[in-house]
Amino acid sequence: MIPYARRMDGMKASEIRELLKLVDRPEVISFAGGIPDPALFPAQAARSAYDKALRDPAAALQYGVSEGYAPLREWIAARMRGEGVPASAENILVTAGSQQGLDFLAKALISPGDTILSEYPTYLGALQAFCAYEPRYDRLRLDGGNETPAAYSDRARATGALKALYLVPDFANPTGLSLARPQREAALALARELGALVIEDAAYRALRFEGDAQPSLQALDVASCGDLEQSRVVYLGTFSKTVAPGMRVGWVCAPRAMIAKLTLINQASALHVSSINQIAMLAIVEAGLDPLISAARAHYRAKRDALLDALARYAPGLACTMPQGGLFSWATLPQGMDAAALLRRALAEAKVAFVPGGAFHPDGGGANTLRLSYSLPSIARIEEGIGRLAKLL
Amino acid sequence: MIPYARRMDGMKASEIRELLKLVDRPEVISFAGGIPDPALFPAQAARSAYDKALRDPAAALQYGVSEGYAPLREWIAARMRGEGVPASAENILVTAGSQQGLDFLAKALISPGDTILSEYPTYLGALQAFCAYEPRYDRLRLDGGNETPAAYSDRARATGALKALYLVPDFANPTGLSLARPQREAALALARELGALVIEDAAYRALRFEGDAQPSLQALDVASCGDLEQSRVVYLGTFSKTVAPGMRVGWVCAPRAMIAKLTLINQASALHVSSINQIAMLAIVEAGLDPLISAARAHYRAKRDALLDALARYAPGLACTMPQGGLFSWATLPQGMDAAALLRRALAEAKVAFVPGGAFHPDGGGANTLRLSYSLPSIARIEEGIGRLAKLL
Numbered sequence: 001m002i003p004y005a006r007r008m009d010g011m012k013a014s015e016i017r018e019l020l021k022l023v024d025r026p027e028v029i030s031f032a033g034g035i036p037d038p039a040l041f042p043a044q045a046a047r048s049a050y051d052k053a054l055r056d057p058a059a060a061l062q063y064g065v066s067e068g069y070a071p072l073r074e075w076i077a078a079r080m081r082g083e084g085v086p087a088s089a090e091n092i093l094v095t096a097g098s099q100q101g102l103d104f105l106a107k108a109l110i111s112p113g114d115t116i117l118s119e120y121p122t123y124l125g126a127l128q129a130f131c132a133y134e135p136r137y138d139r140l141r142l143d144g145g146n147e148t149p150a151a152y153s154d155r156a157r158a159t160g161a162l163k164a165l166y167l168v169p170d171f172a173n174p175t176g177l178s179l180a181r182p183q184r185e186a187a188l189a190l191a192r193e194l195g196a197l198v199i200e201d202a203a204y205r206a207l208r209f210e211g212d213a214q215p216s217l218q219a220l221d222v223a224s225c226g227d228l229e230q231s232r233v234v235y236l237g238t239f240s241k242t243v244a245p246g247m248r249v250g251w252v253c254a255p256r257a258m259i260a261k262l263t264l265i266n267q268a269s270a271l272h273v274s275s276i277n278q279i280a281m282l283a284i285v286e287a288g289l290d291p292l293i294s295a296a297r298a299h300y301r302a303k304r305d306a307l308l309d310a311l312a313r314y315a316p317g318l319a320c321t322m323p324q325g326g327l328f329s330w331a332t333l334p335q336g337m338d339a340a341a342l343l344r345r346a347l348a349e350a351k352v353a354f355v356p357g358g359a360f361h362p363d364g365g366g367a368n369t370l371r372l373s374y375s376l377p378s379i380a381r382i383e384e385g386i387g388r389l390a391k392l393l
Numbered sequence: 394m395i396p397y398a399r400r401m402d403g404m405k406a407s408e409i410r411e412l413l414k415l416v417d418r419p420e421v422i423s424f425a426g427g428i429p430d431p432a433l434f435p436a437q438a439a440r441s442a443y444d445k446a447l448r449d450p451a452a453a454l455q456y457g458v459s460e461g462y463a464p465l466r467e468w469i470a471a472r473m474r475g476e477g478v479p480a481s482a483e484n485i486l487v488t489a490g491s492q493q494g495l496d497f498l499a500k501a502l503i504s505p506g507d508t509i510l511s512e513y514p515t516y517l518g519a520l521q522a523f524c525a526y527e528p529r530y531d532r533l534r535l536d537g538g539n540e541t542p543a544a545y546s547d548r549a550r551a552t553g554a555l556k557a558l559y560l561v562p563d564f565a566n567p568t569g570l571s572l573a574r575p576q577r578e579a580a581l582a583l584a585r586e587l588g589a590l591v592i593e594d595a596a597y598r599a600l601r602f603e604g605d606a607q608p609s610l611q612a613l614d615v616a617s618c619g620d621l622e623q624s625r626v627v628y629l630g631t632f633s634k635t636v637a638p639g640m641r642v643g644w645v646c647a648p649r650a651m652i653a654k655l656t657l658i659n660q661a662s663a664l665h666v667s668s669i670n671q672i673a674m675l676a677i678v679e680a681g682l683d684p685l686i687s688a689a690r691a692h693y694r695a696k697r698d699a700l701l702d703a704l705a706r707y708a709p710g711l712a713c714t715m716p717q718g719g720l721f722s723w724a725t726l727p728q729g730m731d732a733a734a735l736l737r738r739a740l741a742e743a744k745v746a747f748v749p750g751g752a753f754h755p756d757g758g759g760a761n762t763l764r765l766s767y768s769l770p771s772i773a774r775i776e777e778g779i780g781r782l783a784k785l786l
Contacts (some may be wrong), residue, residue: 002590003554004654005504005526038451046454050443050669058431061439061637096489096663103662107525111398124641128661132500133398161396197395244454246668261397264404268521269496270489274667275639276443 007112010131020353025293028386030353031372034173034327037303040296042284049283053276059175060276066266067259068094068251069278076251084219085235086093087226090256094273095250098203098238102129102328104265105164105199105234105252110135113160117152117190121330121360121369123173124200126166137362140165140190142183145314149193154336165190169217171204171326174371175362178324181214187222191232198233204326206242206293209301211324230253239281241327243294249273249281298376300327306382307374314390320372327375330357332368333393339370342392350388400505403524413746422778423746424765427566427720429697433689434637435677442676446669451671459659460652460733461487461644462671468678469630469644474700477612478628479621483649486656487666489641491596491631495522496657498557498592498627498645503528506553510545510583514753514762516566516594519559530755533558533583535576543758557590562610564597564719567753567764574607574660581614584625591626597632597719599635599686602694611646624649632674635686642666642674693768694718699775700767702760707783713765720768723750725761726786732763735785743781 020032053060067073073089080087095101110116110133118126127137127334136159141147156162165187169179179187191198197238200217215223218233227233231254238250252262266272293378307329311320319332333339345353356371374382400684406431446453460466463752466482472479474595486495495518495730503509503526511534521528529552536538562572572580584591593610608616611626618624624647631643645655659665700722703711712725726732738744750762767775 002651003502003556003588005500005507008501008654008657013655015656033456035456038455041450041454043447043450043454046450047447049438050447054436054440054443056438057439057637059639061434061436061639062431063428063633063638095669101662107398108401109398111400114398125661127662130659132661151769163396191518195396220504240456244450245456246454247433248453248663248665248667258395260406261401261404264406265525266400268404268492268518268525270493270663271518271640273639274641274670275488277667277670278587285782372430373431375412 007134011128015361019128020117020355028347028351028353029381029388031377031385032353032355032372033376034055034373035246035376036241037299037375040292042292045287046244046280047283048287049280050276052283053279060279062275064272064278065277066263066272068092068273069275069282072278072282075282076253080235080253083216084220085216085253090092091228091253091259091264093144093252093254093320095252095266096273097240098201098247099125100234100270101236101250101252102126102199102201103132104262104269106130106133107265108261109163109197109259111160115156115160115162116164116166117162117196118166118362119172119361120167121174121357121366122362123168124359126201127362130166135163136160139363140167140187142179149190152190153194158312160172162194162196163197166199166201167217168201168203169214170181170202171207171323171328173204174324174328174355174357175330176321176326176328177330178214180345184214184217185222188217188224194203196232200233200235202235202237203241207296207300207305207327208325209297224287231255234248234258239285241284242296243281243284243287247277247281249277252264297325303374303379303382304329306379307372307386308384310386314387315393323331327373329372329374331370331372333370337368339368342370345392348390350392352385352389400525402528403527404521407752408571413748418610421740421744422770422774423745424767424770424778426769427744427766428636428769429638430768433685433692435685437485438677439637439673441680442673443669444611444674445544445676450489453672455668457665457671458670459656459665459667461484461485462653462675465671465675467647473628473659473760477608478615478646484621484646484652485649486645486652486659487671488643488645488659488662489666490520490633490638490644491594491629492518493663494629494643495519495592497593497655497662498783499523499526499659501651502556502590504553508549508553508555509557509559509582510555510589511559511755512565513756514567514759515559515755516561517752519594520755523559528556529553532756535572535579542583543683545583546587552776554586557592559592559594560610561608562598563595564600564716564721566597566719567721567748567750568622568691568723569716569719569721570723571607571716577607577610577613581610581617581626584725589625593626593628596628596634600689600693602697603719607746624648627651632678635682635689636674636677640671640674668717669688696767696772696775697722699772700765700779703774703776703779707786709779711786720723720766722765722767724763724765728765730761733760735763738785739782743785745778745782
């Protein structure tokens with residue numbers, strides 16, 4: 001009997017994940033993973049980029065510094081400046097996707113019993129990253145309700161401190177919804193009043209199909225406090241949804257003091273993100289990130305249209321979100337229906353997969369909700385899959 | 394003031410590391426980093442491997458499973474079987490170097506106050522990985538001394554549980570020394586008696602210059618208990634010292650139940666090691682790992698000879714270890730001398746760098762010791778550097 005640490009009690013294999021391991025079979029139409037469509041991968045640019053990187057093997061194949069490859073940090077900082085955040089390279093840590101940024105931030109911040117505020121539902125991978133550090137969760141309500149800052153901090157103080165608000169402001173995983181400007185302002189005001197940080201997960205931010213872009217929480221906060229070094233927002237970015245997830249390159253943009261802490265954590269964990277991948281990623285984005293983003297927007301927009309169209313046609317009674325970007329729509333079944341049970345039937349009888357919504361709720365709610373990702377199946381398969389699913393309903 | 398978690402108290406930027414950031418200047422001869430010589434990097438094999446990987450961009454650039462790329466896990470398992478460990482792919486987790494394996498293991502095992510037993514001095518990166526989970530350390534003495542298992546467990550019980558022995562049995566970082574067979578047996582017997590795991594860090598194991606190979610702790614333990622699934626040894630391997638560290642590919646070999654726990658941790662951290670790097674690494678090692686190892690052995694052996702030769706000639710009074718493999722020798726200055734002070738003088742007056750030994754001692758000891766790595770400087774620079782250093786002594 002191996003004496004695991006107590007934190008492992010909160011890290012369990014999910015039954016749903018085990019079920020969804022079966023969706024790789026070609027006969028299953030899967031709306032489950034939030035997986036980029038490989039048709040969008042910049043294969044030719046990647047070949048050129050790795051070829052270029054390997055012209056200097058002493059750099060591409062050697063250890064690198066934990067902060068990340070300096071020219072890539074510069075490039076990302078310039079990109080952040082284009083979004084209204086006055087970052088320099090010293091404000092950037094390169095991470096193995098934004099998921100690793102979530103882990104490192106949780107490690108830096110959360111002592112057992114501390115509170116994380118998030119909307120319910122929220123990103124499952126964030127809950128998994130945080131859970132290793134044994135937080136409690138409280139539900140963030142940006143429409144007010146009858147929550148006051150005092151109510152949040154009273155509940156938090158019972159077990160620890162209120163450490164951070166976690167938000168996916170743009171085309172959230174799992175709902176596909178975005179925060180309107182007043183909700184962004186409300187989140188920042190609440191964080192200020194609570195003395196808490198804000199973790200801004202911007203994984204889908206670039207994938208806007210329509211509507212006006214909202215400023216990032218970090219840009220809004222910097223505009224209000226005047227200085228990135230004084231900002232309470234930590235921004236997590238990634239190239240996984242715009243270039244390619246298999247390279248595992250993302251970043252954290254934060255005040256320098258926070259970057260220094262996260263760099264220590266990286267030194268003690270994977271040391272640094274693969275040198276060759278950082279060098280190749282810089283070559284790819286220098287050759288042109290914006291055309292990749294434009295192509296992804298058009299591609300996923302057409303798929304979203306196909307999904308919503310099929311849902312309207314085949315399942316007009318199903319309440320679904322209407323995402324203006326990203327990879328997900330979120331459906332709500334009639335009260336009392338169980339999406340996990342539906343998944344079992346859908347896999348067995350219709351060969352269709354999705355993710356039941358319960359896993360995205362820290363409080364065990366959301367049993368009648370589900371996440372539909374339209375990123376991977378073809379338009380014809382989206383229509384076919386929703387048709388099959390609707391027959392079950 | 395950001396409310397960091399308590400664990401960050403133990404994660405501090407080291408003054409020595411800051412000093413050693415300066416050694417990149419060409420006029421400095423550095424014996425500091427344990428950095429592979431890029432002259433050994435398989436540049437042509439890497440070009441072919443990345444080219445081959447990118448013939449299937451939908452695999453190379455896509456997300457992968459947290460366990461690792463199945464064919465690479467198979468290859469590693471076969472390699473482990475060649476070393477006397479009856480592993481299958483299910484016993485292998487691919488990690489971003491063995492450093493990430495140390496982090497994941499510590500996360501799985503250590504609750505605050507738990508005890509890790511290690512030799513003093515020991516690998517600094519392991520101490521950094523472990524410290525994030527707030528263990529205490531106790532000094533492992535494989536020559537017996539007056540330590541008994543009861544003494545170890547009494548001291549451990551005062552603050553937590555005794556979780557694991559951490560060992561680098563072959564050509565250890567920092568000493569360059571290896572455990573003889575009786576010491577290996579003693580370590581396993583002690584672990585059995587204490588009910589503790591054994592973390593076997595095999596980072597340098599392949600780099601033997603001379604002498605007979607010893608069985609790994611894992612192979613010895615499996616031979617004794619008859620079954621890898623029953624073994625208490627977790628083996629950490631890496632391609633960083635035999636192929637290239639910049640690809641960040643290593644592995645854990647362990648019972649399946651432990652691999653399942655570490656996979657959950659990986660899911661919540663970086664998700665998985667870069668797909669393209671795993672696929673390319675497999676292509677490189679399939680094209681031939683053993684010739685790379687042979688070349689590295691000959692190369693580093695010549696450099697070790699140059700170091701020991703120069704030390705014998707210029708600093709005959711300095712007590713040094715005589716490594717039979719790996720990248721390091723360990724020197725002991727006369728009692729009362731301070732290696733950290735010597736480093737400051739060496740950088741300023743002789744333009745020579747090394748790592749003072751204090752950082753490798755969890756108890757703050759070892760002030761008069763230092764680590765000399767011979768892997769990176771040329772043979773001429775090794776001779777020149779030791780000459781300059783000796784003049785200071």
